[in-house]
Structure formats: C-alpha cells, structure tokens
Amino acid sequence: MKIALLGNPNTGKSSVFNMLTGMRQHVGNFPGVTVDKKVGKLVSDTGTHELIDFPGTYSVYPRSKDEEVVYKSLCDEKSVDYPGAAIVVVDASNLERNLLLFTQIYDLQLPVIMVLNMTDVARKQNKIHDVQALEKLFPEATILETNARIRTGKQRILDAIANLKERKGHKFQPEIEIASVDDIPSQEKETEARFRRISEISHVEKVKEKPSETRSNKLDRILVHPIFGYLIFAVILVIIFQFIYAFAQIPMDLIDGAFASFSGWTNSVLPEGIMTDLVTQGIIPGIGGVVIFIPQIALLFFFIAILEETGYLSRVVFIMDRLMRPLGLNGKSVVPLLSSVACAIPGVMSARTISDWKERMITIMVAPLMSCSARIPVYTLLIALVIPNEKIFGFMNIQGLVLFGLYALGTISALLIAVLLKWFIKTRETGFLMLEMPAYKAPHWRNVGIVLWEKVRLFVWDAGKIIVAISIVLWAMATFGPGDRMEKAAVLAHEQAITQQLSEEDESRLVASAELENSYIGIMGKAIEPVIEPLGYDWKIGISLITSFAAREVFVGSMATIYAVQDDGTRNAPLIEKMREEKRSDGTAVYSLAAGASLMVFYVFAMQCMATLAVVKRETKSWKWPLIQIGYMGVLAYLGAWITFILLS
C-alpha cells in the first residue's frame, strides 16, 4: 500500500520519515514537478508499505508549482501517487494552524493517522492536549503522540498502520467541499469556513499560562540586529569557507593521487589497446573528476545543514531579503549562491526552496557566475604564471589580491545580471516571502547526516553521469583524428626525439603532444584560433578551452599534455616554466600579463560546465533557460576577456 506522509513545514516531518524508514529510502520524481519524491520502505504487521514524503505544505491548495503534487495526488483517485492512507504530522505546539491541513485530508475520506509531534515544545509552552477530545472530533482517525527528534513513538505509528480505521464518510466540516485547484475565491471560502470550525473546538487545547519572553526571542534581538546581524553572518561565512579550504584540501589531494595511481596501475595490468586507454584515460579520470569535489561539497552542506537545523538559516533569509529584493532575488537566494562557491550544481538544485517562480529563475541563472571550486586550479596556475609574487603597501600580496578580485568579479556580476534579468523576465505573479521562523534548537546530528548523504549522492549521480560521459567523448576526440594524420605526427615526433636524444619519458610526452595537436580536438582548437586571437589566445589555449567543457580544472591537465610536461598536480612548476618560455612568431611572450588576465576573466564568466547546464535544464524543465545561460555567459566571457586584453596590452 502507498502511504502519504504530509504536514506543515517545520513540524519534524522529515524526522518522522527518517524514523519510520531508516536508510531504506530512494529518491524519485513526481510527474511534472521538480521537487524530489522521497520514498521509503516501511514494515508493519500487515506487510510492507511504501511511504511517500510529500513536500511540507500549510494546506492542500498549492502556493507554488511544486506544491501542486499534494493536491493532485490526494484529490484525484486516478493519480499515480494516490495513497491508500495518509499520515499527517501535526505540530502540537501550533495546533490550530496545523489542523487546517489535517482536517482537509480527513474530509477527503482517506484513512488517516494524526501524529502529534513536537509534544516537548508544546509542553514547554504550557500547552496540554486532550487526545480523547480530539478522538471524539475525528472518530475515523487514529491519533497518537510522538517526539520524532528523540525517536519515540515509532512502534505506535506502526501499530496504527496495521490497524487503520475504516472511513465511513464522517466529515469534520460537512458544509463546504474542497475547492478546485485554480478556483481561488472558493479556496478562500473553504479555508475561512474550516478555520471557523477549528476555532470552535479550542477546548482540545489548554494553555495553563503564557510563558514570558522566550529564549529564541532574546537571541533574535542580536541575530537580526542591523549591525550585529550582518556582522555575525559575515563571520560565520568566513569561518565556513576557511574550514572548507583548510580541511577539504587534504582529502582532495589524497583522491587526486589515488585516482592517478589507480589509473597507472590499471594501465600496467591491462593489455595494451584502445579499451585500456578508454578505461585509464577516459573513464577513471572522469570519475576522479567527480569524486574530487565531494570533500568540499560535503563540508559545505554539513555547515548549511547545521545552520538550517538550528533555525538560524531562516534568520539569514529574514535579514537578507530586503537587500536581495531590488536585485530580483529573494532572501532564500543566499543559500543557492553560497553553495555555488563550492559547485553550481547543488547551488542550482537548492534554489527549489524559493517558491516565487521569477526569483527562483533569476537565482538559477546567475548562480554559475559565482566562482566555483573547479575554477581554483585554473586561477592559481594563471596567477602564478603572470602575476608577480610581490607585496604592495608592504603587506598585501598581489597574487592573493588578484584571486580575491576574481571572486569579487564573479559575485558582483552575478548581482548585476540579476538586476538585468529582473527587467527581462516577465511574470504575472507578485513575489512573496511568508516565512515561518522556527524556534532555535540544537542540531539533530542524525538529520544533518541524512541531509549530507542525500546532497552528496545527488551530486555524484546527477553531475557525475554527465561529467563521466563528457570525459569519455572528449577522450575519444583527443584520441582519434582524421585519416592517418595522428600516426604521421607521432612518427615525426619520434624522429625528432631521436635527433634531440631525448629520454624515453620525454619522448613519450612529445609524441602525446603531437598526437593531441592532430586529433579532432586539436583540429577544433586550431579552427577556433581566429575567433580567440583577439583575446590574446593561441590554438593551444583553444584546445584547452574545449577540453575543459567537462570540468574547468581539466584546463590544467590539458595544458600539461600540450606542452608535453609532467603535471605534478600541486605546484605545476614545470608547466609554468614551459608556458613562460612560449613565444609568438614575433618573439613576444604568449602568456603576457594581458593574455593571462584575459584568460582569467574568461574563466570567471564562461559557462564551461556541461553538468551545470544539464542540471539547469532539469530544474527549469526546458532548454530555453540553459541556452540563454550559455549564451549570455559566453558573450560576457568573450567581451570581458577582449576588453581586459586591450586594456592591459
């Protein structure tokens, strides 16, 4: 049997879901919307059931596209997710508002269980519930109390599922039917009538005495303070990013080394041939390119999950909303933009929490302008190459300053583009916030862990598939060339190596470089040279621009192959020397300050990431948005790089 799990936001619904299903969950899709459908297995005395976690809503009536699944699944018996029963999680400390959704579902005649959750909070507020009175009001529902945060009440819910009460047509509010999904005047009437009926049953709750000012309220005076509020948020951000960069580097280096040696080992044990090359040069580095980002993404979402669990994140939304609104964004855009500093993929996905369509689209469109971690290797290589390692004003390192400048450039352009998009994207609906601010509480580590696991799994599956697929395509384009062009080039390089008396190692690098130059990718790189020449680039850079479409950091490895050097992965020293020596036909350096800076600006703006594009397509359900995105970012990158090159040369 399918069982629907429903409830208002912030009622501990996900704690109930995790408690009932443990790790036996999988993520699917509701038809037509982008919200994930979490489904878990639930075993009770009467058999195994499928528990479907619906998005948290205040009513069956949707307030956004994604919330329509609740209405469509519950009100249409023919829908694929029409449940055999419903569990409604009710916040016991806020009974009146929560009863709206519960009574609507009760009146839809589904067999229903009311789970009175957060009873501890209610007790602290001196609210006491008369369960027997509730049972009298809802004779065909099972009513029980739990505290899912400390995992009590699981057995009671399982027992209730095994002994579901049959529906015989009793209604809590018999006068008015549930309105249709787009009839807003009837929805108002229905909601009003329902609340009127709910207010008549206030005897189910007894409030002994109103507590005085709560602890949450006192904390809020500091955390939303006009000065301290922003200051504290800024400090928290600095600490988070310090942690991420300090602690993610160690596992990232380990992963990098492990994949390199695994690839080498595979190469030595498998028979020589094209299939081995596919595995060692296409598939393994492709998977490595996904896994390497896991430490940063996991750390970032660890912190975001803690901020969310404690209730602080809603205060961030509260103090940022007024600042973000003139930009066409929402207070809730802060998390997607922050996440994009690690990786735009989870950033774009976390824009789902923004219920206003226009504000959500703008957030998605500008998120990839935030400099993600895949750009760091490109930035560090280019900065080391063209920016002198000197200090200005006696203490500021110019290289560090430039790196900061690149991040600032990305962030500022994201905000400016948001303003522009605000004028272009038309919508009939007015934006709204209407945010519930939960009371502060200690984070629940099990929930943090589950959130973390879901985010990482989503990244590995969604982005991973695409990155690996593109890596394989790019590998093929770099391995094959038209006719015998590559073979001839290899023979030539081989002869050159003999005359120059190169070591065996240097010879194989020279051959690899010559082969790459004559592969399909090499030919493409040369073909685009006239287009990128005004930016100060040659065909070698052109090749690396194309190969870095799978992931931006591939730029470095691809440069190393072209210049036939061993890229040692950390300092890039031999690569930098080779690049520094590179001269144009007129004798000037290829990597002048102008060309280097132009390339950095290009990487700030360009949408060099197919995986993000694919995720944007999935999230917006159309090709229109990713195409606009790659278009505007490409124009920005080209113009920005061109202007930089002209100004500096």
Added chain:
Amino acid sequence: MMSELLLSNIRDGQSVIVRSIEESKLKVKLMEMGLIEGKRLKVLFRAPFGDPIAFDVEGYVLSLRKDEASLITVEYQSSETP
C-alpha cells in the same frame, strides 16, 4: 471612527487583532498561515531597513514582507490603546 489600521504600520512590541485581509491572490495563503479574522498578533521585530517584519501568531513566529503585511487590516484590542 478610527481610520484603517494596517499591520505594516504597527510598532514593535504591540499587539493587535486581525480584522480583514485585502482581496488578492495572497489572501488565501495568508489565511493558511493562520491569519484569520479575530487572530491576535504581536509585532516582534523588524529586519534592518524595516522590512520584513516578524510577528508572533499565537505561539509561532511568522515573517512577512512589508507589502504582505500591508494587506492586513487590524485593530487594537479594546484594553490596549496605542
């Protein structure tokens, strides 16, 4: 008769009672948050720049943008005068 008192104009710390919500697409959504006629609200605090505003709605904290709050007409409780 007092002129129409909008929720967005109430000072921090004061309590009011909801009278009506202006007809708009947001009305049903505001109602779903528990903002129905007769509901007692207390203005808690505002974000910097005075917007959004946080209210206590009988035990939970709701924040509304100023525009959203200005859709709601309120009145002071008989025992409390401004």
